[in-house]
């Protein structure tokens with residue numbers, strides 16, 4: 001049996017923080033630099049990467065440069081649980097191979113976990129290991145979920161954690177594609193930097209109360225499903241939906257669309273985070 005992740009195009013990049021900028025009250029843009037980032041593939045869209053959040057100095061197991069994903073994960077699993085960096089998924093906000101730079105946009109959760117806490121305390125010179133697509137390994141677009149095919153009508157819905165991906169997707173959209181976009185934000189200022197880039201589409205921002213992260217999208221998606229769902233279903237391959245927010249919420253959004261008759265192949269629904277007590281120590285996570 002092949003090793004897990006054997007077909008991954010990801011390698012481990014050893015980076016350090018070059019700059020931290022506050023985009024809005026809840027968002028930090030962190031620019032990373034690294035000797036090998038000239039090999040970081042700039043696919044854009046909703047490109048997923050993994051960060052290995054340091055709990056202290058990185059274990060020596062990660063000292064080698066450019067480890068393939070199947071190898072760094074094997075070494076990660078072999079570490080005692082207490083020594084494992086926490087693994088978290090992020091989206092590349094910008095990739096500049098010629099300058100050996102990658103930008104990540106971190107939304108800082110109201111109750112910060114290890115990644116949010118790392119971003120808040122990040123300072124120039126701090127080290128961060130990043131597993132991302134290496135142009136040396138493969139041209140395949142590993143970690144990209146956006147797959148609309150021929151669709152000219154699309155629905156996008158997400159909370160703050162999905163804003164970098166939505167920005168990447170919309171910036172690459174064909175001008176004839178029309179998007180309906182529902183954004184959930186606790187603070188409208190956190191959506192303002194994004195909505196500026198989405199002006200040619202139907203964008204609405206849905207404000208969340210203080211206690212219910214991930215739930216403000218239910219109402220607009222329900223209303224949309226009642227009014228436009230059957231029509232979208234009849235469009236077949238001409239329609240595509242991409243949904244990303246808290247995992248239990250995104251399942252409810254997906255079900256709303258399926259009940260209109262939109263087939264599962266025309267909907268990508270992904271939990272971007274879990275709002276539940278994690279009983280494992282912070283060294284866990286995939």
Ligand SMILES: Cc1cc2nc3c(=O)[nH]c(=O)nc-3n(C[C@H](O)[C@H](O)[C@H](O)COP(=O)(O)OP(=O)(O)OC[C@H]3O[C@@H](n4cnc5c(N)ncnc54)[C@H](O)[C@@H]3O)c2cc1C
Pocket residue numbers: 048088089090091092105106107108109110111112113114115116117160161162164165213271272273274275276277278
């Ligand atoms: C493909 C993909 C791409 C992503 N891209 C981005 C991106 O570009 N930018 C971005 O900001 N995020 C992105 N995310 C989301 C990001 O991975 C999550 O928000 C991540 O969980 C944050 O890690 P954390 O360590 O800060 O918080 P976590 O530890 O993962 O916790 C997240 C939240 O869950 C709740 N929680 C967790 N543990 C407990 C507990 N014990 N008790 C109570 N509540 C708890 C809290 O609300 C907490 O704030 C992406 C996710 C995926 C899957």
